[in-house]
Amino acid sequence: MSKSSILIGFSISPTHIGAVRLSADDYSVECHFHKALPPAILSHDARRVLDVPTLVPILRDLLIDLGSPDFSVPIFLSIHTPFIATQNRHFSETDSLKALLQQDVEAKNLLKDDPPLLQHALLWQHGETALVTYAVIGSELVKDFSEAFYQAGHRVTAVDLIPLSVLRGIAASGLADALLQKAGLNATWGCFGICGSQTWVTLLQGAHVVYMTNFTTPADKADWSKSILESAASANIEKPVLWFAWEEKGTQHPIDPLKLDLKAPIRPAVLGPFYGPPQGQPSIPALGAALKEEIPFPFDWDFLTDPNATPLQTHYEELPYVHYKPVLPRLFLIFFILLFLVTSGATGYFWMQNKQVAQTIHQQDTQIQTLFSEASQQNKLYSDVFQTIQNKTIDGIQIEQLHLASPDQLNLSGKAYDANKIQQFLALLITPDNKLPLKIQQIQHGVHAVNSTPASFQFNFSGKVVSADKKGHPTS
Amino acid sequence: MKTEKDIRLTRKIQVARRQLLVGLLFMGGALCMGFMLLKPQYQQYQSHLKAQKNQEIETDQPDLLAKIPLLSTQDPTSWQKNVLSRFPSNDTSPDGVTTLIEGNPKSATPAANLPAGIEKIPLTLQATGSFFAIEHLVHDIPQEFPFAVIKSVELKNPDSTATSSNKSPILQGIIHLDLYVRYH
Numbered sequence: 001m002s003k004s005s006i007l008i009g010f011s012i013s014p015t016h017i018g019a020v021r022l023s024a025d026d027y028s029v030e031c032h033f034h035k036a037l038p039p040a041i042l043s044h045d046a047r048r049v050l051d052v053p054t055l056v057p058i059l060r061d062l063l064i065d066l067g068s069p070d071f072s073v074p075i076f077l078s079i080h081t082p083f084i085a086t087q088n089r090h091f092s093e094t095d096s097l098k099a100l101l102q103q104d105v106e107a108k109n110l111l112k113d114d115p116p117l118l119q120h121a122l123l124w125q126h127g128e129t130a131l132v133t134y135a136v137i138g139s140e141l142v143k144d145f146s147e148a149f150y151q152a153g154h155r156v157t158a159v160d161l162i163p164l165s166v167l168r169g170i171a172a173s174g175l176a177d178a179l180l181q182k183a184g185l186n187a188t189w190g191c192f193g194i195c196g197s198q199t200w201v202t203l204l205q206g207a208h209v210v211y212m213t214n215f216t217t218p219a220d221k222a223d224w225s226k227s228i229l230e231s232a233a234s235a236n237i238e239k240p241v242l243w244f245a246w247e248e249k250g251t252q253h254p255i256d257p258l259k260l261d262l263k264a265p266i267r268p269a270v271l272g273p274f275y276g277p278p279q280g281q282p283s284i285p286a287l288g289a290a291l292k293e294e295i296p297f298p299f300d301w302d303f304l305t306d307p308n309a310t311p312l313q314t315h316y317e318e319l320p321y322v323h324y325k326p327v328l329p330r331l332f333l334i335f336f337i338l339l340f341l342v343t344s345g346a347t348g349y350f351w352m353q354n355k356q357v358a359q360t361i362h363q364q365d366t367q368i369q370t371l372f373s374e375a376s377q378q379n380k381l382y383s384d385v386f387q388t389i390q391n392k393t394i395d396g397i398q399i400e401q402l403h404l405a406s407p408d409q410l411n412l413s414g415k416a417y418d419a420n421k422i423q424q425f426l427a428l429l430i431t432p433d434n435k436l437p438l439k440i441q442q443i444q445h446g447v448h449a450v451n452s453t454p455a456s457f458q459f460n461f462s463g464k465v466v467s468a469d470k471k472g473h474p475t476s
Numbered sequence: 477m478k479t480e481k482d483i484r485l486t487r488k489i490q491v492a493r494r495q496l497l498v499g500l501l502f503m504g505g506a507l508c509m510g511f512m513l514l515k516p517q518y519q520q521y522q523s524h525l526k527a528q529k530n531q532e533i534e535t536d537q538p539d540l541l542a543k544i545p546l547l548s549t550q551d552p553t554s555w556q557k558n559v560l561s562r563f564p565s566n567d568t569s570p571d572g573v574t575t576l577i578e579g580n581p582k583s584a585t586p587a588a589n590l591p592a593g594i595e596k597i598p599l600t601l602q603a604t605g606s607f608f609a610i611e612h613l614v615h616d617i618p619q620e621f622p623f624a625v626i627k628s629v630e631l632k633n634p635d636s637t638a639t640s641s642n643k644s645p646i647l648q649g650i651i652h653l654d655l656y657v658r659y660h
Contacts, residue, residue: 332503365540368537368541369540386611
């Protein structure tokens, strides 16, 4: 495989499909975009309409647009993975893409050699694929970056690899080192592009160089870029910032971070902005020119074309990909749900039991209350009967027998030497105003007529129990 | 230089440790919440079980329940202390009424329509004295002994010549009562 001084990067995201050509000969960087993007690609529905058969011809056209005479150059193809079909079909789609792309390129004899197509997929905590990168070569760097983030505990949900592929080429070419040296930073290498993720702060912390661009951004990215810079400054992220700015027709004007009204001072060294032409195919000749003038070219392309060579010696350890299966959280979730069910069930059980107990207690209280109430009422009737008889007893009346079998059954017998006294006694007992607290049904026996002996009497009262007030009046 | 195996293991341990910590926090929270929810219900139910085990009568009216004498099957003197002593004796009764109580705590039977644990003992109270004295006794029973229910009262005059100090005839009264008691 011959050496090459050309590096080509493809980038596919929901908003664009672009290709970048880096040349180590003249330090030029040339960007091409697919000219006729399907409208849906620019919408949020893109991930549903952009499929592999659509994508492959676009990439092929871009390759031709780049005009590279030798397509054996290293090609970086970065794909914003959620963009490919659906999440569930991700791997099959990317596999298909790989096969189709290779087949298409080979069929058109665009790729003379057969450089290794490498695939790195990172499956993150929640099962989504953070990024998948196909690259002819150097994809280990992508892996390194990604692994570094992973090692740092970041959970990346979306990473736009456009600048990564581009700038990784820069890094691989040694330009990044030169840029860092120019920035006065003693870093070995590394660039990273970030776009479109709310987790960018953590990404910034893991990045070596912050790459920012309004490259293909919609209009609101200006504020987004501004907020990133402010947050990066607030978070004391001391990273060099490569600032690329393009002027594109129909988009906002380039943003110069140094001219932004930032709430926080920018601590990172900001290189750029590097402006492209105001219209037409964007390129960054200013960058290339600047680099050509000021930065030596310490890069050896050999490793790019040697599949057996180590791409770059980085200070990252080669970390294996760990497919984390969230077993523990699922177990805890199951446990939590079970605990909740058990707790709810037990609470419901005790609540039901206690409700029954409360009903039992209420019933018992009612029974006890009834006992005391009835006892009090009945005892009072006995007392009232006795008290009435006591009060109505007149002189000369001798009670010999009194049987109060129940409050409504009174047998009263006695004697008197004067029969009239008996009549008076009876009259007192049954006088409506002073009668016994009994509803007298009948008097079974009256006064026995006697002659010389004391007259005896026997009264039988029976009737429904009624209570009487202090004056003897029935109250019910 | 770490090997791939070491790194893989280290990373798994890191992830597992973090998940374990988070899980333990969740578990702790869940246990605390469950404990807070269950505790009052559980305590109330436990007190109910304890009352059942001790054959206690659960009530929201302890003052009312306390009026029912509590007898102990283990203490033979409880009958004397909690029942007999509460009836007027010869020394303390007014008008010189003499009382004789006949009743046996062993004859207690479960009372109908009352909580389990409350039993009924038939009791006979014989009193000798004037009509006024006996009437006073009958009058006092419902006030002093709300747990006793008068079932019948019978007065007799076996000796018409006997009179009290105020020359009232001496009567003999027999009062049948139902006495309600509790056992433990």
